[in-house]
Amino acid sequence: MAYIKLNNENLPGIVGLLDYRPETAKHRNGLAETLLRGKSTLTSGERELIAASVSNWNNCHFCFSSHGASAAAHLETSIDLLDEIKNGLGNTELSPKMKRLLNIAQKVQMGGKNVTREDIDRAREKGATDLEIHDTVLIAAAFCMFNRYVDGLGTWAPEEKEAYIEMGEKLAHQGYTAE
């Protein structure tokens, strides 16, 4: 049970918080929709992989599982992708550019000042554009917010990965602003 009384105790993770505070929810939803499903030269699958990886590094089970499930839905693969993300995506086919962007995301997760001009140059060498670098940094930063929001208020989350399959499909195909 969350640390505050949400009056929606059946809703897990951020879902209960969004229901509790619609004034802030609409901005969170708009940001997630733009970053993860808006127009981009990164696929939504790639962007959800960044989101799920950052959530894993932040040890946020709900965000990791739901965005990992969304990545699996976009990439048309099984929910076992969650295990792969936990293991660092070593067995997942990633472009060299994505590997360098994930490196930037990991630096952002540890703190913005960890990102160096060399990290940026190495992503550019593999074809990353300025806008892709911008969005990678902002996705990683945004999940440092969402993860803290979800865990800082002690929300509950289903344990088993199979519980996130339907949510992942919904996030991937209906998005973050659907009523």
Place this chain on the structure above:
Amino acid sequence: MAYIKLNNENLPGIVGLLDYRPETAKHRNGLAETLLRGKSTLTSGERELIAASVSNWNNCHFCFSSHGASAAAHLETSIDLLDEIKNGLGNTELSPKMKRLLNIAQKVQMGGKNVTREDIDRAREKGATDLEIHDTVLIAAAFCMFNRYVDGLGTWAPEEKEAYIEMGEKLAHQGYTAE
């Protein structure tokens, strides 16, 4: 100079990033406006103190200075408030409730899982409502995003605190969604 080409090199910190990517800026602006200037039983001065303190703990000079300056404008005190925030606000008159909320914000800054039910109970003992606790957690989490965004992209920021006085007045009195 920022790590990516913003075409607005005269704009410091997050200001240049917001100008570069209006599609994400509008959601960031809406969130900041709601959290820091929206209807609340916490004053805007108190909320900006939380924002500036988190930015200081994250070592983000631009966000710390601009939101500290906004706090000073709301509280009608001098820009020397920035030194006070850096020193932990020991000489600033804070309600017992605010001290407990700042403790929660500091836990959030370190990672959401650091917040305990005891931290929440201790804030409640001093009169904090559930909505105040919710907003404190979300303000602290949001600045963990903004700080990483600003520093992860290597933006520049004026060094001297006096350079932030005008910006603080503008943020306090015109807000985050003014054109």
